[in-house]
Amino acid sequence: MIRHTNELAENVSAKVRQLDLARSRVYECQRRVNDILDLQLCSEGVAMALCNEDYEQGAAHVHRYLSMDQQLLERTAEDILMDHTNVSSSLITLQQAALQLRTVVTHKFDEAVKSEDLASVERFFKIFPLLGMHIEGLKKFCSYLCTKLQETAQKNLKAALEIKSNDKRASVIFSDTMTLLFEGIARIVEIHQPIIETYYGPGRLLMTISILQKECDRQVKKIIAEFMKHRCISKKVQIVNDYIRKPSSERADPKEFDLLLGEITIMHSRAELYIRFLKRRVKNDIEISVTNDAQYKDLINEFKSMINNSDLAHGMQELLGAYLALERYFLEESVNKALGMDTLDQDQQTSSMVDDVFFIVQKCIRRSMSSWSIDGVCAVVNMACGILEGEFANRLRNRLRQGYPAGYLDLAQAYSTLQTSIQHGRLQTSDTELARLMFLAYLNNTDVSIEYVETLCKSLSSEIDATFPNMQNKERGKIDSCLSGLKGVMSILRAVNDYGLEQLRVSAVKPRVTPWVDAFLSVDHHINEDDLLRYETEEPFVQTLIMNLEGLLQNFKGTLTPSNYDALIGLLTTEVTARLEKVVLKSTFNRAGGLILDKEIRSLASYLAAVTSWSVRDKFARLTQIATILSVEKIEELADYCGADAIAWRLTPAEVRRIASMRIDFRPEDVKRLKL
Amino acid sequence: MEDYKFLFKVVLVGNAGVGKTCLVRRFTQGLFPPGQGATIGVDFMIKTVEVENEKVKLQIWDTAGQERFRSITQSYYRSAHALILVYDISCQPTFDCLPDWLREIEEYASNKVLRILVGNKIDREDREIPTHVGEDFAQRHGMYFLETSAKEAENVERLFMEIAAELMEQARSKELPRYETNTTSINGKTTSIGDTSNCGCSRLS
Numbered sequence: 001m002i003r004h005t006n007e008l009a010e011n012v013s014a015k016v017r018q019l020d021l022a023r024s025r026v027y028e029c030q031r032r033v034n035d036i037l038d039l040q041l042c043s044e045g046v047a048m049a050l051c052n053e054d055y056e057q058g059a060a061h062v063h064r065y066l067s068m069d070q071q072l073l074e075r076t077a078e079d080i081l082m083d084h085t086n087v088s089s090s091l092i093t094l095q096q097a098a099l100q101l102r103t104v105v106t107h108k109f110d111e112a113v114k115s116e117d118l119a120s121v122e123r124f125f126k127i128f129p130l131l132g133m134h135i136e137g138l139k140k141f142c143s144y145l146c147t148k149l150q151e152t153a154q155k156n157l158k159a160a161l162e163i164k165s166n167d168k169r170a171s172v173i174f175s176d177t178m179t180l181l182f183e184g185i186a187r188i189v190e191i192h193q194p195i196i197e198t199y200y201g202p203g204r205l206l207m208t209i210s211i212l213q214k215e216c217d218r219q220v221k222k223i224i225a226e227f228m229k230h231r232c233i234s235k236k237v238q239i240v241n242d243y244i245r246k247p248s249s250e251r252a253d254p255k256e257f258d259l260l261l262g263e264i265t266i267m268h269s270r271a272e273l274y275i276r277f278l279k280r281r282v283k284n285d286i287e288i289s290v291t292n293d294a295q296y297k298d299l300i301n302e303f304k305s306m307i308n309n310s311d312l313a314h315g316m317q318e319l320l321g322a323y324l325a326l327e328r329y330f331l332e333e334s335v336n337k338a339l340g341m342d343t344l345d346q347d348q349q350t351s352s353m354v355d356d357v358f359f360i361v362q363k364c365i366r367r368s369m370s371s372w373s374i375d376g377v378c379a380v381v382n383m384a385c386g387i388l389e390g391e392f393a394n395r396l397r398n399r400l401r402q403g404y405p406a407g408y409l410d411l412a413q414a415y416s417t418l419q420t421s422i423q424h425g426r427l428q429t430s431d432t433e434l435a436r437l438m439f440l441a442y443l444n445n446t447d448v449s450i451e452y453v454e455t456l457c458k459s460l461s462s463e464i465d466a467t468f469p470n471m472q473n474k475e476r477g478k479i480d481s482c483l484s485g486l487k488g489v490m491s492i493l494r495a496v497n498d499y500g501l502e503q504l505r506v507s508a509v510k511p512r513v514t515p516w517v518d519a520f521l522s523v524d525h526h527i528n529e530d531d532l533l534r535y536e537t538e539e540p541f542v543q544t545l546i547m548n549l550e551g552l553l554q555n556f557k558g559t560l561t562p563s564n565y566d567a568l569i570g571l572l573t574t575e576v577t578a579r580l581e582k583v584v585l586k587s588t589f590n591r592a593g594g595l596i597l598d599k600e601i602r603s604l605a606s607y608l609a610a611v612t613s614w615s616v617r618d619k620f621a622r623l624t625q626i627a628t629i630l631s632v633e634k635i636e637e638l639a640d641y642c643g644a645d646a647i648a649w650r651l652t653p654a655e656v657r658r659i660a661s662m663r664i665d666f667r668p669e670d671v672k673r674l675k676l
Numbered sequence: 677m678e679d680y681k682f683l684f685k686v687v688l689v690g691n692a693g694v695g696k697t698c699l700v701r702r703f704t705q706g707l708f709p710p711g712q713g714a715t716i717g718v719d720f721m722i723k724t725v726e727v728e729n730e731k732v733k734l735q736i737w738d739t740a741g742q743e744r745f746r747s748i749t750q751s752y753y754r755s756a757h758a759l760i761l762v763y764d765i766s767c768q769p770t771f772d773c774l775p776d777w778l779r780e781i782e783e784y785a786s787n788k789v790l791r792i793l794v795g796n797k798i799d800r801e802d803r804e805i806p807t808h809v810g811e812d813f814a815q816r817h818g819m820y821f822l823e824t825s826a827k828e829a830e831n832v833e834r835l836f837m838e839i840a841a842e843l844m845e846q847a848r849s850k851e852l853p854r855y856e857t858n859t860t861s862i863n864g865k866t867t868s869i870g871d872t873s874n875c876g877c878s879r880l881s
């Protein structure tokens with residue numbers, strides 16, 4: 001039973017299969033019949049349309065014929081033996097008619113172009129694809145667009161060359177002309193892309209743009225050539241390069257390049273903008289017309305290499321090269337000028353060079369950014385690093401190397417100094433005073449420059465992000481690396497600042513602090529109980545010291561920048577505490593003397609803590625501990641102070657013993673016996 | 677913090693087409709790129725290598741040899757720690773241009789820069805510059821010398837590793853005096869400022 005059913009089922013399905021086959025044969029047959037009928041219709045239709053000059057109609061027939069399966073058609077012609085001649089002749093008529101139509105349409109298109117008959121140009125442009133002439137049609141149409149482009153561009157360039165020198169746009173006339181060209185092409189693409197897409201299908205933009213780009217290249221070359229000639233670029237670059245090699249040769253005023261540099265960056269940025277526009281358009285067009293990734297990549301690469309190898313790209317690279325050579329000169333010469341004209345105004349903490357130099361540096365880097373070239377920005381940042389680390393830092397360092405004239409001590413005493421100086425036939429006070437002021441100004445210059453560099457780096461970073469929103473990783477890396485070079489300038493300037501502060505310490509701090517602190521040695525530290533109270537309230541040693549320090553600091557307070565002033569207090573504190581430790585260790589004390597010392601050190605520490613925003617506690621650690629030892633009541637207490645759990649204890653056991661032995665009331669054998 | 681102890685900038689220069697980009701890609705990516713197009717402006721690659729158990733980060737700047745990029749590429753000389761000057765052993769003109777390149781280096785690079793002369797493409801049969809000629813040139817101008825093939829990966833690794841090792845050596849030997857000058861003794865007299873500052877300055881310059 002089951003076997004029977006199986007057989008039955010197989011029989012049925014075999015029949016069904018046969019039926020299917022038969023049905024598809026019927027379909028094919030019907031299609032062939034339709035094709036043959038259409039073929040006859042088409043071949044008659046084309047002839048008729050040609051006669052009537054109804055090219056659209058004729059093209060529609062050809063289009064119908066082209067949409068038939070050509071091989072099948074040939075086979076049909078062979079199969080239907082008796083009608084053989086009939087079908088074949090229709091085919092031949094049609095093929096001939098199509099050929100004729102192609103020739104006629106091509107000819108008509110050319111004629112329309114020649115007579116500037118825009119309507120006909122568009123009419124025949126739309127017919128080409130129906131005749132399977134996509135590529136020819138597009139080529140012809142694009143070269144028509146190119147002639148239009150050329151006409152306008154030549155007119156614009158001619159007008160540009162005739163511009164009066166007092167015209168507002170005269171200084172940017174070439175970038176204006178270039179902009180017009182790019183805008184013209186962009187407009188052509190805007191207008192014609194939809195028509196091309198409608199009649200030729202998507203994916204035709206790359207070819208369109210490649211053809212237009214050829215014309216763009218020719219026009220850009222002409223504009224650049226005129227620009228080079230009229231702005232004397234080669235000569236200027238030559239002068240600049242010669243000057244950098246041999247500074248004695250002919251030199252130009254950097255200001256003269258200002259407008260020119262601006263014009264070049266505009267040209268470059270317009271070209272960038274134009275290329276970005278093309279890229280966006282082409283990318284979109286490729287995206288909608290391509291199905292696989294490999295094809296997409298190939299086409300994108302084709303576009304990229306088309307642009308990279310274009311005269312436009314090469315021309316822009318030449319311009320960028322000239323720009324950088326001139327910008328470098330502008331930067332270096334302007335900075336040198338600013339250094340040469342440095343002046344110090346009264347009541348200013350810094351001299352004019354700092355603001356001037358950073359203004360120039362910022363201006364140049366900003367300008368490079370307006371070129372929209374990442375390589376350009378990187379190069380100018382590199383140049384800026386060079387000049388800041390070189391001439392600029394050297395100037396600061398050289399001034400600081402001359403030192404802070406110490407001979408007589410501060411500006412307040414300058415008048416009393418006058419007499420003595422003259423008597424000794426040495427420096428004139430005004431010179432010395434000026435030298436001091438200049439030294440302090442340069443110390444401030446250095447400090448402020450560090451801040452400026454930091455601010456510059458930050459602002460550039462965000463401006464670059466805004467200018468180049470879609471930067472690739474590689475370019476990001478380039479920019480970041482160049483900017484970190486600029487940040488590196490900070491550490492060089494910091495070293496210069498440290499060096500200046502060291503100069504200040506050597507000549508203005510140390511020689512004065514030493515005698516003030518050494519006064520400690522002439523004070524008696526064996527104080528009887530009766531004098532204790534008086535000493536405690538008067539603190540004769542430390543109050544005099546504080547007064548002297550106050551006098552010293554007053555002279556610098558308004559003159560130094562806050563951070564330099566803090567640094568000065570820092571090194572003053574180091575100097576005072578180190579010296580004081582030395583003299584304390586040369587003295588002997590009774591307990592009352594120790595207590596007074598302890599109190600005086602606290603007063604000193606709190607005075608210094610009050611005048612600076614930094615902590616001075618650390619610098620006082622050893623002194624405070626020495627005073628603690630010298631002021632204990634019983635020697636046994638020391639074990640608690642410097643026990644193992646005293647974390648911040650700075651003194652070694654040997655030092656503790658030595659200090660304890662400075663207490664005249666401690667017996668040497670007790671000191672020796674101390675367990676530490 | 678990135679994980680490296682030293683960072684060095686290496687800049688490659690030399691005529692267009694001598695194989696700078698291929699050398700860099702061979703070293704950084706281990707491949708010989710087919711149909712390598714001319715470099716535009718400068719290219720930038722990073723590779724961290726290990727020398728004597730220390731991580732050394734090499735920042736490699738591959739410059740374009742074509743003349744019109746000169747203003748861009750020159751701006752990278754100044755901060756370079758090492759400059760690799762490349763010529764093509766099968767192309768006499770690229771060797772003949774070396775003096776011009778040296779002049780550029782003289783003009784823009786730091787005088788302390790490590791300079792290496794490299795004759796590339798030794799896999800080629802049509803050699804025009806014998807090894808000893810390149811060697812002589814390098815010696816006369818105080819440069820290291822090496823012949824390479826980016827194609828056959830010959831001496832490429834060695835080139836960069838030796839540069840890394842040499843630069844590390846230099847950096848280490850510089851570290852010591854740097855701290856010594858810091859503790860220059862100061863004698864309170866003002867007249868001595870000039871003298872003390874000299875010591876301080878060798879650290880700064």
Ligand SMILES: Nc1nc2c(ncn2[C@@H]2O[C@H](COP(=O)(O)OP(=O)(O)OP(=O)(O)O)[C@@H](O)[C@H]2O)c(=O)[nH]1
Pocket residue numbers: 690691692693694695696697698699709711712713714715716739740741742796797798799800824825826827828
């Ligand atoms: N036979 C051989 N060919 C090489 C070698 N290195 C590079 N080439 C070829 O030389 C040509 C130029 O190589 P690139 O690396 O682009 O040269 P480049 O110095 O970077 O050139 P620019 O970027 O224009 O300065 C390419 O066709 C490479 O295939 C090599 O070692 N042997």
Ligand SMILES: [Mg+2]
Pocket residue numbers: 696697698713714715738739740741
């Ligand atoms: Mg290259």
